[in-house]
Amino acid sequence: MSLRIVVCVKYVPDATGDRHFADDLTVDRDDVDGLLSELDEYAVEQALQIAEDADDAEITVLTVGPEDAKDALRKALSMGADKAIHVEDDDLHGSDVMGTSLVLAKAIERAGYDLVITGMASTDGTMGVLPAILAERLGVPQVTLLSEVKVEDGTVTGRRDGDSASEQLEASLPALVSVTDQSGEARYPSFKGIMAAKKKPVESWDLEELEIESDEVGLEGSWTAVDSATQRPARTAGTIVKDEGEGGKALAEFLAGQKFI
Amino acid sequence: MAEVLVYVDHADGAVRKPTLELLTLARRIGEPVAVALGAGAADTAAVLAEHGAVKVLTADAPEFTEYLVVPKVDALQAAYEAVSPAAVLVPSSAEGKEIAARLAVRIGSGIITDAVDLEAGDEGPVATQAAFAASFTTKSRVSKGTPVITVKPNSAPVEAAPAARAVEALAVTFGALATGTKVVSRTPRESTGRPELTEAAIVVSGGRGVNGAENFGIIEALADSLGAAVGASRAAVDAGWYPHSNQVGQTGKSVSPQLYIASGISGAIQHRAGMQTSKTIVAINKDAEAPIFDLVDYGVVGDLFSVVPQLTDEIKARKG
Ligand SMILES: Cc1cc2nc3c(=O)[nH]c(=O)nc-3n(C[C@H](O)[C@H](O)[C@H](O)COP(=O)(O)OP(=O)(O)OC[C@H]3O[C@@H](n4cnc5c(N)ncnc54)[C@H](O)[C@@H]3O)c2cc1C
Numbered sequence A: 001m002s003l004r005i006v007v008c009v010k011y012v013p014d015a016t017g018d019r020h021f022a023d024d025l026t027v028d029r030d031d032v033d034g035l036l037s038e039l040d041e042y043a044v045e046q047a048l049q050i051a052e053d054a055d056d057a058e059i060t061v062l063t064v065g066p067e068d069a070k071d072a073l074r075k076a077l078s079m080g081a082d083k084a085i086h087v088e089d090d091d092l093h094g095s096d097v098m099g100t101s102l103v104l105a106k107a108i109e110r111a112g113y114d115l116v117i118t119g120m121a122s123t124d125g126t127m128g129v130l131p132a133i134l135a136e137r138l139g140v141p142q143v144t145l146l147s148e149v150k151v152e153d154g155t156v157t158g159r160r161d162g163d164s165a166s167e168q169l170e171a172s173l174p175a176l177v178s179v180t181d182q183s184g185e186a187r188y189p190s191f192k193g194i195m196a197a198k199k200k201p202v203e204s205w206d207l208e209e210l211e212i213e214s215d216e217v218g219l220e221g222s223w224t225a226v227d228s229a230t231q232r233p234a235r236t237a238g239t240i241v242k243d244e245g246e247g248g249k250a251l252a253e254f255l256a257g258q259k260f261i
Numbered sequence B: 001m002a003e004v005l006v007y008v009d010h011a012d013g014a015v016r017k018p019t020l021e022l023l024t025l026a027r028r029i030g031e032p033v034a035v036a037l038g039a040g041a042a043d044t045a046a047v048l049a050e051h052g053a054v055k056v057l058t059a060d061a062p063e064f065t066e067y068l069v070v071p072k073v074d075a076l077q078a079a080y081e082a083v084s085p086a087a088v089l090v091p092s093s094a095e096g097k098e099i100a101a102r103l104a105v106r107i108g109s110g111i112i113t114d115a116v117d118l119e120a121g122d123e124g125p126v127a128t129q130a131a132f133a134a135s136f137t138t139k140s141r142v143s144k145g146t147p148v149i150t151v152k153p154n155s156a157p158v159e160a161a162p163a164a165r166a167v168e169a170l171a172v173t174f175g176a177l178a179t180g181t182k183v184v185s186r187t188p189r190e191s192t193g194r195p196e197l198t199e200a201a202i203v204v205s206g207g208r209g210v211n212g213a214e215n216f217g218i219i220e221a222l223a224d225s226l227g228a229a230v231g232a233s234r235a236a237v238d239a240g241w242y243p244h245s246n247q248v249g250q251t252g253k254s255v256s257p258q259l260y261i262a263s264g265i266s267g268a269i270q271h272r273a274g275m276q277t278s279k280t281i282v283a284i285n286k287d288a289e290a291p292i293f294d295l296v297d298y299g300v301v302g303d304l305f306s307v308v309p310q311l312t313d314e315i316k317a318r319k320g
């Protein structure tokens, strides 16, 4: 039987662009170029490697996001995923992690899965909690923050490098895995991959299809409220000296003045 | 007064500093009730009471170490049901965030992660967060359910606030999912004797400019002269010069010390995301155009191989 892998990928504003908030205090997605979150490329890469090792596997990439989020799906397809699902609905604007995870969980269940793979965190929200929430909602084991992952005979194993220890983990499928940027460089799409991606199926689903009420998601349905967002004042320009043999001593003088020595 | 549940991060009964900081924040919104799990849980009571915990709920079971995350969520949920708190505060470690997030789903609440400050507000606690690599500061609230908030290290001072010491055993029943992910083996990280990166008052970091694992000794010597923790950029970690557990930045640790010293680090946005909120920032870089200089209070344009050892010697001389 085929191993069904669903990879959750997010379309995010480019971190090297001038990111800011829109008037309604949601992430502004219009003025900065978007792309497939770099941290989700690692998830796609691990899905591809797991699929290569399996006899028979199918990789579906899934995103919840605006029209342009299709770009993220195309990139994942050109890396080698088989098909894509785009959940798009005007009522989704401003959803927080509880809303987004609800939509992802319903979409994953509807798509059918043995293994869900996500990135470690999104590069815009950087919460890093969606994977645990998805596992809770789906009622499957969470095997998260892996720097190494393997799937064999219906079992997923992997290494989690935590704060105080490195742990070897094991769970039975179906399960949810998240991978870190230590899991191995993601491949670049080949020319052939880019051409093939154009013919791969991309389905679009909306809230009605997932039987989700519009007041359960979006800015109105959000479980958290952002009251203000202010740009951090630029740091006041510091003192910069050129080392002409005494730079270390000058720095020590500064540190002593600040009472660090 | 409303009670506030505080999840305790400890190692065999030794409470980590971020938990004591949480007690300071918890006292701004109510009376802290602490939840300590695993081996040594009861040993945490004395220090928690000294810092304001009116009660410590403890539980120990093999499940807490043999399975990942979920047994702890079951326990925190049991505490939540026993106490009916006004808010739940959890330290922002990787595991802390996962525990908090799953609890939030179960109790039908919103979650705020990585708060750097917390105040009481008319509509519940107001959390301050840093967004977009700390170029923005936001204030937000949980608007549905009981606020579940994770808080970063170094977000509040540790304050003495003696309370009567009360310890109670917490009854926990594990659900079907608790044993879903088995921890087959665990290799503890070796202690370096240096302060914990996220908790340290001073962090000394090295980047690609350090140019080799063997040269990291220069960075370590500076760190030791100041009693600091050692950090590294991803470029240094990817090159295999320093362990990933010391990486500072978006996909490493985020630090907010009193003093951050960057040597041979250019200051890419992903690195800044993890250190931009440091109080005083110092950089040593031979490229005067390096973006790190936009952040510094004091910068030295020069070769780290001469500046850093001279700095270390001068610090040692001044300290006598
Ligand atoms: C999704 C994603 C996540 C990332 N996460 C992180 C993260 O968590 N942390 C992180 O750090 N990076 C992260 N990065 C990488 C980041 O973009 C940069 O590539 C990285 O921070 C560069 O490290 P560096 O400053 O050490 O190296 P470089 O950018 O190469 O800079 C080296 C600096 O050293 C200086 N130098 C060289 N020799 C000397 C000398 N002898 N004396 C003095 N100065 C010298 C040079 O002038 C230069 O400025 C991430 C990237 C991505 C895409």
Ligand SMILES: Nc1ncnc2c1ncn2[C@@H]1O[C@H](COP(=O)(O)O)[C@@H](O)[C@H]1O
Pocket: A008, A009, A010, A011, A037, A039, A040, A043, A062, A063, A064, A065, A097, A100, A104, A117, A118, A119, A120, A121, A122, A123, A125, A126, A127, A128, A129, A130, A131
């Ligand atoms: N809108 C989304 N669509 C698809 N996947 C997402 C979305 N948001 C988050 N994810 C997944 O969840 C991971 C962690 O996200 P977060 O908790 O938001 O930092 C990401 O790396 C993605 O794999």
